[in-house]
Amino acid sequence: MNTHNVTERVIALDKLDPNQHGQLKYASAFVDEHIDDIRLADGKLIVSHHAPDGGERIAAHVERLIERFSRGDFGFKEHILFEHRGPTPYRGDIIADLIEAKTIKVLEPGLFIFREPFSSLLRFFDDSFVKRVAEPFGAKEESYPAVIHLSTLDKTNHFTSFPEHIHFLNHLRDDLDVIESFSESVRQAGGWKEDAPLDLNKTMPKPRLAMNPSTCYHCYEGLQGETLEGDGIVATAVAKCHRYESKNHADFGRLLDFSMREIIFVGKPEFVRENRLKAVELLKQLAVEWEIDCLIENANDPFFTNDFQVKASFQRNQEMKYEMRLTVPYIGKSIACSSVNFHSTAFGTAFDIKTGKRPATTGCVGFGLERWVFAFLAQFGLNEEGWPAAFRDQYRAWQTKSR
Template sequence: MNLDELFSSASPSVVLAIDIPAAIADDIEKASVYFSPDIERLSVNADRRGVTIVARPGADTETVLAKAHRAISSMVRAARDIPITVHYERENGKPIARRVNEELIQRRWMFEHADGQVSLAGAALKLLTTLDARLAEAYRAAFNAVDQMYPAMVSPNLLHRVGYFSSHPNAASFVCHMVEDFDELEQFRAANGGAVFSAPAAGSVTAPQRCLNPAACFPCYERLQGQIIDPAPLVLTWSGRVFRYESRNMRGLERLWEFNVRELVFIGSEAFTLAARQTMLKLLDELAREWDLACRVESATDAFFPTVYGPQSFWQRVKDVKYEFRLPIEPGENGKERTLAAGSINMHGPFFGEAFGIRLPDGEIASTACVGWGLERLVFALFSQHGFDPETWPNALRGIFS
C-alpha cells in the first residue's frame, strides 16, 4: 500500500466550530452516536469552542458536518445552565475495582451474547435476584405495593400515545414477523438451509407490529385506562424486561440494549406522589446502608433526542421531576471519575392520568410517579464498589458467593 492509499483509507478528522455549554457537553458526546452512521467518534474540544469528529473512511465529511451541526445546534439552542440539586449522598470509603466486566466474564458469571445483551450466572445472577427480591419486599412493606406482571412487547400505539417516538425515536426497538404467505415463507426457509443466516427480503416481513418495551411503567397505564382508582392511592411493583437501543454507547453491564428493571409505580393525588418520593429517599438510605452502597441522588434529565432535548430537559430541570441514583464506578479511559445512573424517581404529574383517563374517586385526574432500578447496573456498581473478595462485602449480600 502506498502513502496515497494509506491516507485515503484513514479515518478523516474534522472540527465543527460551535460553542458548547459545559452542562451539555457529555450529553452531546453521548447523543452523537445517532447523528450519522458515518461518524466513528465525536468529542467536545477541551475549550468547548467546537467538536472534533472522526468520520468513517470514505465518508462525505460535508454531509457528516451538516448533520452534526443540525443536531448539536438543536441541543445547544436555549440550553440554560440550571444547577443540579443533590438530594442525598452517601460514601463508603472503599476503593473502586477496575475491569469489572472483564472479571465477571473471566469468572463465567457474565456472558456477552451480542452488543447490549448479556446473560448472568453464579454470584452475579444471585446478586441480581437477591437485590430484586429485597426491593420487592421493601416496596411491599413501605408502600403496601401490589405485585404485577407485564409483557415485554408493547403496541407501537401505546408508545405513540405517551410521546415516546417524539422524545426518544433513536432508542425504539421494533418487532415484526414474516408475512403469512407460503411462497415468501418457503423462500426464507430454503435460504436458511445452509450454514449462514440469510435475512428475509424486505417484502417478506410485515411493518412493525409491536415494540420492545422501553420503559417498564408504560403498560401499567394502559391496563388502568378509563378506571377510577378506588381505593386510592394505588402502588404497584414488578420486575420488567426493558429495551433501549443505545448504538455504539452499549458497553458491558453498564449500558445494555436489553435489561431488567425493578419497577414501582405510585398512582394517587399529586400530594401523595410527592410524599411517596420522600419516603422512597428514606428507604433508599436504609438500603444503601444495608448494601454499604456509595450513592448520590441528584436532579437529572432523560436522554432526549436532540431536536427536543432543549425544551424537555429544561422542563425536567426546572420542575425537578427526575432524581437519579448515581453510583460511583471505575474511572473512564481518561481517568475521569464516573458514576452510573442505576435508578431514578420520576414524577409524571397528571400526564399519564390524562392520557389514559385514570381518575381518583373524587373525579380528579390521577397523578403518577415511578421508581425504576436497572438491576444489571446495580449489580455492576456493587461489584465495582465491593470487589470480588467475599470478605469485603456487607453481611446482607455476602451470601451471593456461597
C-alpha cells in the same frame, strides 16, 4: 469496529455548555451509521468513522445537535439531594475481571449472558428492593409482557421523545409463498447471513409491537379507562426492557437488554408526591447501610427532539426526575442506577385514568438491576470478604433462604 478506511473527525464544542457535553456525545452516536466510535477529549468530540465523504455529513449533523442543545437561554437547574461517600476499596476493571472469570459472556456491546455470582446478585438486589422499597408502600406485584403495542408507546409520547431507542418487533407475512420462499433462500445460502437480501415490504407487514422500553408503561395501559378509588394504588413489577443506544452500548453499564424493577404510584397528586419523597428516603437508608458511594441529584431524560432544551429544562426546574448515581471508581465516573420520577397527569390523561373526575397523577421508582450489580462490584470487587458487613450478611442470609 469497521477498520476499513477509518478516519477521525474532531468537532469543537465551544458553543456548548460543558455540562451538556455528555448528552451531546450520547445523541451524536445516532447521527450516522458510518460512525465506529465516539469520545470526548479536551472539550472536543472525536468521531472515528468510515464515511465515504470524509465525515462531512457527520460533522453537519453534529452541528445540528449542538445548535439544538444550545438553543435558548434556559440553563439547567442542578440540585444534589443526597451524597454518601463509601469506602470503595476496589479499583480494578470489574468488566475485565468478570469476563476473565467467565462470570459474564459478552455477545456484543450491551448484550451479555450473566452467570454466578452475578446472576444471584441480580435476584438478591431485586428481592431487596421489593422488601425494602416496594413493601413499605403495600405495593401489589404485577407481571408484564416483554413486548408492547405501538399504540401504547404513542400514548406515552415515546416516538416523539425517544424515537432512537425503539426496537420494533415483526414477523413474516401470513402468506405461504412468502414463508416458503424465505426458508428456501436461507437454506440455499447455507444458513442465515447478516447481508441476506430481505425485502421487508414484501416479507413483513407493518409492525404492531415493539420490545418494551420501560416497565411502567404496561401499568398505565392496564389501568386505561379506570377510575381509581381512594388516594391511589401502588404496583410493582420487574420486566426485561430494551433500548437501542448505538455506539453508547460500549459505555459502562449501558445495556441493550436489561432488567428494570419499578414501583409505580397512580392516584391523587399528594399521594404520588408524598410516596415519591418517601421512596427517596428509603434509597438513602439503603445507601448508608450498604456503604455505597453515591449521590441523588436532579436530572433529565436524554430527549432526542428539537425541543430538547424546553423539555429537559422543564423536567429539571420542576424536579420531576431524580437519579441515584453510583460511583464506578476505575473509570472515575458515576452511572445512574435508580430514578425517582414524577409525571404529573401526563399518563393519567393519555390513558384516561381518573381519581374522581380528574386525571390521575403518576410517578415511579426504577432500579436498573444489572447496573446495581455492576456498580456494587466496581466498588467492592468479587471477593465477598471485601463487601460491607451488612450487605454480606444480608446476601448470605438470602442465599440460605433461597436454596
